Amino acid sequence: xxxxxxxxxxxxxxxxxxxxxxxxxxxxxxxxxxxxxxxxxxxxxxxxxxxxxxxxxxxxxxxxxxxxxxxxxxxxxxxxxxxxxxxxxxxxxxxxxxxxxxxxxxxxxxxxxxxxxxxxxxxxxxxxxxxxxxxxxxxxxxxxxxxxxxxxxxxxxxxxxxxxxxxxxxxxxxxxxxxxxxxxxxxxxxxxxxxxxxxxxxxxxxxxxxxxxxxxxxxxxxxxxxxxxxxxxxxxxxxxxxxxxxxxxxxxxxxxxxxxxxxxxxxxxxxxxxxxxxxxxxxxxxxxxxxxxxxxxxxxxxxxxxxxxxxxxxxxxxxxxxxxxxxxxxxxxxxxxxxxxxxxxxxxxxxxxxxxxxxxxxxxxx
Amino acid sequence: xxxxxxxxxxxxxxxxxxxxxxxxxxxxxxxxxxxxxxxxxxxxxxxxxxxxxxxxxxxxxxxxxxxxxxxxxxxxxxxxxxxxxxxxxxxxxxxxxxxxxxxxxxxxxxxxxxxxxxxxxxxxxxxxxxxxxxxxxxxxxxxxxxxxxxxxxxxxxxxxxxxxxxxxxxxxxxxxxxxxxxxxxxxxxxxxxxxxxxxxxxxxxxxxxxxxxxxxxxxxxxxxxxxxxxxxxxxxxxxxxxxxxxxxxxxxxxxxxxxxxxxxxxxxxxxxxxxxxxxxxx
Numbered sequence: 001x002x003x004x005x006x007x008x009x010x011x012x013x014x015x016x017x018x019x020x021x022x023x024x025x026x027x028x029x030x031x032x033x034x035x036x037x038x039x040x041x042x043x044x045x046x047x048x049x050x051x052x053x054x055x056x057x058x059x060x061x062x063x064x065x066x067x068x069x070x071x072x073x074x075x076x077x078x079x080x081x082x083x084x085x086x087x088x089x090x091x092x093x094x095x096x097x098x099x100x101x102x103x104x105x106x107x108x109x110x111x112x113x114x115x116x117x118x119x120x121x122x123x124x125x126x127x128x129x130x131x132x133x134x135x136x137x138x139x140x141x142x143x144x145x146x147x148x149x150x151x152x153x154x155x156x157x158x159x160x161x162x163x164x165x166x167x168x169x170x171x172x173x174x175x176x177x178x179x180x181x182x183x184x185x186x187x188x189x190x191x192x193x194x195x196x197x198x199x200x201x202x203x204x205x206x207x208x209x210x211x212x213x214x215x216x217x218x219x220x221x222x223x224x225x226x227x228x229x230x231x232x233x234x235x236x237x238x239x240x241x242x243x244x245x246x247x248x249x250x251x252x253x254x255x256x257x258x259x260x261x262x263x264x265x266x267x268x269x270x271x272x273x274x275x276x277x278x279x280x281x282x283x284x285x286x287x288x289x290x291x292x293x294x295x296x297x298x299x300x301x302x303x304x305x306x307x308x309x310x311x312x313x314x315x316x317x318x319x320x321x322x323x324x325x326x327x328x329x330x331x332x333x334x335x336x337x338x339x340x341x342x343x344x345x346x347x348x349x350x351x352x353x354x355x356x357x358x359x360x361x362x363x364x365x366x
Numbered sequence: 367x368x369x370x371x372x373x374x375x376x377x378x379x380x381x382x383x384x385x386x387x388x389x390x391x392x393x394x395x396x397x398x399x400x401x402x403x404x405x406x407x408x409x410x411x412x413x414x415x416x417x418x419x420x421x422x423x424x425x426x427x428x429x430x431x432x433x434x435x436x437x438x439x440x441x442x443x444x445x446x447x448x449x450x451x452x453x454x455x456x457x458x459x460x461x462x463x464x465x466x467x468x469x470x471x472x473x474x475x476x477x478x479x480x481x482x483x484x485x486x487x488x489x490x491x492x493x494x495x496x497x498x499x500x501x502x503x504x505x506x507x508x509x510x511x512x513x514x515x516x517x518x519x520x521x522x523x524x525x526x527x528x529x530x531x532x533x534x535x536x537x538x539x540x541x542x543x544x545x546x547x548x549x550x551x552x553x554x555x556x557x558x559x560x561x562x563x564x565x566x567x568x569x570x571x572x573x574x575x576x577x578x579x580x581x582x583x584x585x586x587x588x589x590x591x592x593x594x595x596x597x598x599x600x601x602x603x604x605x606x607x608x609x610x611x612x613x614x615x616x617x618x619x620x621x622x623x624x625x626x627x628x629x630x631x632x633x634x635x636x637x638x639x640x641x642x643x644x645x646x647x648x
Contacts, residue, residue, distance in 0.1 A: 052542050073548035085539035089561040098557070099547035146543075 001028040002063040002076070002153035002186055004049060010057035011044055011210075018044050020210045021058070026188060031180050033189045035197040035233070036207035043158055045207070046190045050079050050156050062154060073102075078147035079156040083163060084139045086131040086146070092118075093127040096145050103150075117149040120179075137168045144176075148183070157189040161196065173199055194234050198222070206230045224349075228356045231278045231349055237312060237324045239278045239349070246272040251345070253277070253297070255317055260295050262345040271352065275359070278349035281326035285342040286313055288333065296340035299323065301333060315341060400619035407614040423619045432604045432616040440620050443597040446515075447579055448627060450596055453516035454578030455571050458525050463567070466529030467555055471541065481530070488523045492584055500587055510591040519584060525570055532566045533559065568635050569642030576628050597624045 004026040011019035018041045026032045034042045047053040049060055051072035059066050067075050078099075086095050093114055100110045118124040121141045131139055140160060147155055161169045161176075177200055180187055191197055197204050198218045206213040206221065206229070213233075214226045225231035231239050243254035250261040290296050299315040302322070306312075311330070315323040323341055333339060350359040395414075399407060402417035426432075431439045468474075469481050492499060499518045508514035536559070544554045560567075585596045595603065601624065604617050632639070 050542075050546070052545070072542075072545050077546070079542070079546050081539040081543060083537060083539055085537065085543040087540070087543075087558055087562075089558075089564070098549075102548040102553065146547075 001184065003028045003030075004154060004186065004188070005061040005064075006045075006049075006058070007061070008058040009045070009048065009055065009060065011041070011048060011053065012056045018210050019048070019056075022210075022212055023058075024205060024212065024215060026186060029184045029186055031177075031187045031189065031200060031202040032205060033191060033197040033201035033203075034205045034207055035191055035194060036213075037233070038192055039209075040207045041210040042190045042192075042207050046079075046156055046158055046188060049154075049188060050077060051075055075154075076152050077154040077156055078150050078152040079158065080143050080147050080160045082159040084131070084143040086139060086142055088131050091128055091130055092123065092134070092142050092145075095131065095142055096149050099146065099150050113149055117145050120148065120182075121145050136164050137172065140164060140172060144179075148179075153186065155185055155187045157187065159191055160189075162191070162193070169196075176200060194236060198234070204234075206233060208233075224358070225278075226358050228276065228278070228351045228353070231351070231358075235280060237281050237326065239280050240284070240323050241351075242277045242279070242321070242323075244275045244277040244350075246275065251275075251277070251348075255297060255321060260297055260343075262343070262348075271354070274353060276351040276353045278351060279343065279347060281312070281324040283344060283347035284323065284325045285344075286315075286325050286327055286329075286331060286333070287340045287342055288331070288337070290340050290342075294340075294342060296342045297323075298338065298340055301335050301337050301339055304333070304335060313339075315339060396618045396621055399615055400622050402615050404613055404615055408611065419615070423615055424623075427616050427619045427623065432613055432620060438592050438595055438600070440597070440600070440623060442593065443595050443600040444623065444627070446512075446594060447596040447598065447624075449512050450515045450581065450585070451575050451578035451627070453512060454519050454581075455574035457516060457520040458522065458574050459567055459570055461520060462523075462525035463529050463560075463563070465526045466533055467559065469526075470530055470533040471551070471554075484523045484526050486523070487521065488527070491522070492519055496583070496587065503588060509588050510594045514588050515581075515585055515594070515596070516578070519578065519581065525574070528566065528570060529563065532563050536562060565638050565642035567642070568638035572631055572635050572639045575631050579628050 006022055006024045006026075009019055009022040010017065022045065034045060036042045044053060048055055049062075051067065051070065055068045060068060062075060062077070087098065090098065096114050096117060097110045100113060105113075114127070115124070118127060121144060123138065123141050123145060126134060126138060126142070131142065134142065140163075143160070161172055164172060173196060180200075189196075189200060198221075201218055203215060203217055204221055205215045208229050214221060214230045216224075218234075221230060221234045225234060225239075228241070232241075244251055245254060246252070246264045247261075249264045251264045252261045287294075287296060297317060299317040301313055302316040303314040304311060305314075310326050310328050313325045313327070313333070315325060317323060325341060351357065352359055395412070398413055398416050400423055401420040402413055403419050406413060406417060427439075428441045429439045465484060469477060469484075503509060503514045503518060506514075508517070540558060540562075541554060544558050549557060580598060581596070582598050582602070585594075586599045586602075589595060589599075597620070601617060601620055604620065605612050
């Protein structure tokens with residue numbers, strides 16, 4: 001087990017700065033997932049920790065030791081690549097044993113290690129095969145085996161599941177989580193898939209354009225996104241954003257012809273005219289008709305997606321505004337039906353569109 | 367529709383059979399000629415069926431020599447050719463795989479400049495630079511030696527370029543995985559790169575071996591010592607009989623023997639050869 005400390009990390013390619021002053025502490029034994037859209041620098045960051053990319057400025061410390069100038073093989077880390085990068089001419093056994101051979105381990109020792117590791121991953125029967133005779137899931141296991149066998153103090157994963165089909169990805173996800181519980185090694189895992197991030201991580205680092213948007217546990221990221229970007233990125237389907245303003249202690253949605261207002265949060269704001277209110281799809285209720293005294297926004301159903309356990313309704317409000325609503329209720333509604341969306345203000349997230357930041361205390365709307 | 371199909375079928379096969387005849391008939395005549403004696407070969411019409419002197423002729427050619435080149439038995443020429451072809455093939459592969467390794471995997475100053483310099487030599491085969499090359503080889507005292515026969519032919523860009531293309535298709539992760547496993551550049555080269563380009567090496571070996579075996583002009587120029595004659599130029603020498611008629615049956619036998627090593631190389635490496643030229647998945 002080791003901890004990783006990133007101190008003001010900067011990476012530039014020519015004039016382009018890919019990573020902007022990233023600082024973060026990854027605790028011993030933690031499963032840290034780095035997530036972000038493609039091109040956000042998440043792979044670069046991982047490769048810097050691995051030692052495959054040089055550090056332009058700042059420090060990387062593994063177990064307190066600055067590793068900026070240390071070769072990948074001497075960092076006591078192992079990495080699993082997206083396309084597995086198994087040596088095609090070697091058998092599974094040799095693929096796994098190669099790193100140990102180079103470390104001058106004795107033959108019987110290698111034998112026992114490989115056996116042990118193959119049993120752990122249930123690939124004992126594949127040891128004599130070549131990578132091209134394996135299925136995608138089996139290759140993935142071998143790639144993991146090659147990393148595990150060295151018993152490193154840090155595992156790095158670069159989108160390891162993205163080449164697998166959906167079903168296999170899910171089962172590998174569960175296994176990976178189980179593996180972490182058993183090995184208790186520090187793991188850094190890069191993915192663009194927020195579901196993988198949410199399910200695997202102890203903590204998630206959301207990266208956008210080379211900067212940290214937020215670091216936190218999956219729950220915190222979901223319940224209290226600090227920026228519009230995080231709010232949008234975490235959670236599927238995406239959070240709804242509605243323009244709003246505060247007038248006379250009430251929060252008013254900026255939707256033409258439809259007046260709906262809620263009690264405003266008790267905060268001092270310099271800008272009350274231009275706010276963004278984020279609401280998760282599962283926090284909006286859907287009604288065919290409004291009861292008396294109930295407030296709601298009128299719209300038309302544009303599309304219905306049935307997921308089995310849940311149903312997604314895409315509601316067309318006026319003027320190109322759309323709402324996504326997720327409910328587990330089976331409502332007798334059809335496409336083009338007129339419906340009303342109901343809100344619970346305690347589930348609102350308020351953001352300042354200028355800075356993209358969450359407004360303080362906005363969860364205290366009552 | 368069926369008729370059309372039949373017509374196409376007939377036409378295709380006619381072309382194939384014609385092609386086979388064009389290639390095989392001279393070979394057959396060579397073989398037939400090599401099995402008769404000298405007298406039969408001067409009578410018309412020329413025989414179309416093999417005679418009974420096959421083994422006798424083989425023995426004469428291999429150990430006694432033919433015509434003008436009488437003092438040099440053909441086995442010596444075969445050995446010379448073999449040594450030359452092997453050194454050219456092996457030498458070219460060694461040098462070019464190393465230079466391709468340097469160009470693809472190392473980031474040094476003027477890397478592209480070196481690559482283009484190597485590439486430009488494609489335009490300078492031995493035939494173009496034959497006089498200056500002769501001068502250099504002569505000054506280095508390498509005339510009439512295996513070094514002189516092979517070294518000037520080893521330097522060329524084709525193989526370097528091909529290995530470069532092969533290395534570029536190998537994903538970067540392979541190198542990174544090897545670095546993680548603790549392999550340095552030399553280890554990576556031996557353990558990963560070399561086995562991975564095995565089929566390409568085989569394909570290249572076949573091509574280069576035949577290229578070396580078929581060299582005519584260069585050996586002709588730099589070998590004056592009859593002990594250094596290669597088989598391809600040796601055959602030509604046999605034809606230049608001054609006083610007597612050329613011993614056609616023995617010359618044909620030599621030609622036949624000269625074809626055997628390249629055919630053996632192609633046959634033994636056929637599978638790897640085809641794989642190396644067609645395989646793309648790494």
